[in-house]
Amino acid sequence: MPRALWKGAISFGLVTIPVSLYPAKDAGANLTFHLLHRDDLSRIHNARVDEEDHEVSLEDIVKGYEYDKDRYVIVSEADLKAANVDATQTIDIMHFVDSSEIDIAFFDTPYYTEPAKMGRKAYALLRETLKRTQKVGVAKIVIRERQHLCAVVVDGPALLAYTLRWPYQLRGASDLDLPGDDLVALNVSPQEMSMAEQLVNAMTSSWEPEQYRDTYRDDLLALIGRKVKSGEGEELPEPPKPEVRATNVVDLSALLKQSVEQRKSERGKETA
Numbered sequence: 001m002p003r004a005l006w007k008g009a010i011s012f013g014l015v016t017i018p019v020s021l022y023p024a025k026d027a028g029a030n031l032t033f034h035l036l037h038r039d040d041l042s043r044i045h046n047a048r049v050d051e052e053d054h055e056v057s058l059e060d061i062v063k064g065y066e067y068d069k070d071r072y073v074i075v076s077e078a079d080l081k082a083a084n085v086d087a088t089q090t091i092d093i094m095h096f097v098d099s100s101e102i103d104i105a106f107f108d109t110p111y112y113t114e115p116a117k118m119g120r121k122a123y124a125l126l127r128e129t130l131k132r133t134q135k136v137g138v139a140k141i142v143i144r145e146r147q148h149l150c151a152v153v154v155d156g157p158a159l160l161a162y163t164l165r166w167p168y169q170l171r172g173a174s175d176l177d178l179p180g181d182d183l184v185a186l187n188v189s190p191q192e193m194s195m196a197e198q199l200v201n202a203m204t205s206s207w208e209p210e211q212y213r214d215t216y217r218d219d220l221l222a223l224i225g226r227k228v229k230s231g232e233g234e235e236l237p238e239p240p241k242p243e244v245r246a247t248n249v250v251d252l253s254a255l256l257k258q259s260v261e262q263r264k265s266e267r268g269k270e271t272a
Contacts, residue, residue, distance in 0.1 A: 005143065008089030010113060010126070010152065010159070012096075012137060017123050018116035019091070021143075021161065025109065031217050080145050091161050093137035093152060102136065102151060105170055108163045110155075111143075123159065130154045138164075195256035202263035 004020040011017070035044035048056045064072035081088055091113070115123035130136065130153070137152035141161055148163040179186055183193065 004114075005111070006089055007116075008091070009119075010091045010093065010123075010137075010139075010161075012093035012126065015122055015126075017119040017126065019113040019119065019123070019159075020116070021091075022112040022114065023109075024112050024160065031220060088142045091139045091141050091150065091152060093139040095138045096130075096133070096135040097138055099134050099136045099153065102164070106149075106164045107151070108148075108165050111161045111163070113152075113159045113161055126152075127154055127157070127159055130159075189253070192253050192256060195253060195260060199256055199260050199263065202260055202267070 002023060004022055007018070007020045009016045009018050036042065037044060048058070048061065050056055063075045065075055066072050113123075126137075139150050139152055139161070141148050141150045141163070143163070149166060151160075151162045151164055153160050153162055
């Protein structure tokens with residue numbers, strides 16, 4: 001587990017639960033590349049320069065807010081913390097809402113919370129209450145000097161603080177040319193609807209995240225491995241182009257029927 005982002009509290013009503021906040025995303029697993037000079041493969045570094053092209057060391061850089069044209073007020077780290085000490089160290093639950101009410105588009109980044117020893121009972125109480133009521137807590141949280149809306153949700157034995165996008169950060173779908181729900185006008189037949197439901201049922205399984213892999217990352221690592229093995233400067237054969245499937249569906253019913261039969265055949269092989 002990485003180092004805690006901060007240690008503070010979850011609060012709802014008069015209840016305060018001391019917790020530590022940890023990122024749930026594993027950034028270390030990301031595939032990263034370095035920028036290199038083509039001629040000698042030397043590393044490219046980002047230099048911090050001012051408007052006069054003078055390189056500036058990190059310790060000489062301060063944060064400033066431009067309150068007028070070319071006029072700034074300096075804001076220090078102490079200023080940022082002093083602005084609202086409580087807000088920077090709390091997950092303050094304002095409301096509880098049905099978990100199904102929050103549109104999935106609002107969810108952004110998950111963070112784990114871990115209770116301090118003295119807060120374990122209250123932590124478990126909140127977790128089990130959210131489970132039984134199927135509610136999530138809507139709160140505010142400050143992470144890296146920026147306030148976020150967040151949802152406190154149950155994830156197994158843990159409470160996640162899931163940052164939410166603000167409404168102004170999301171575009172509406174009203175400008176998109178989307179089909180309506182009048183299936184008759186769209187010429188969707190009851191038979192097609194029935195077969196689509198059969199296909200969904202045939203493809204339904206339990207959620208097991210371990211069975212899914214980032215195949216692009218795997219293929220990219222394999223390509224890198226082949227490049228290393230082949231020696232620097234040797235060209236690899238061009239990979240085959242992926243098959244492009246036609247998007248103009250002529251007979252939707254036939255495709256649905258074929259898909260259902262194929263899925264049933266695959267399941268029969270799995271259970272054999």
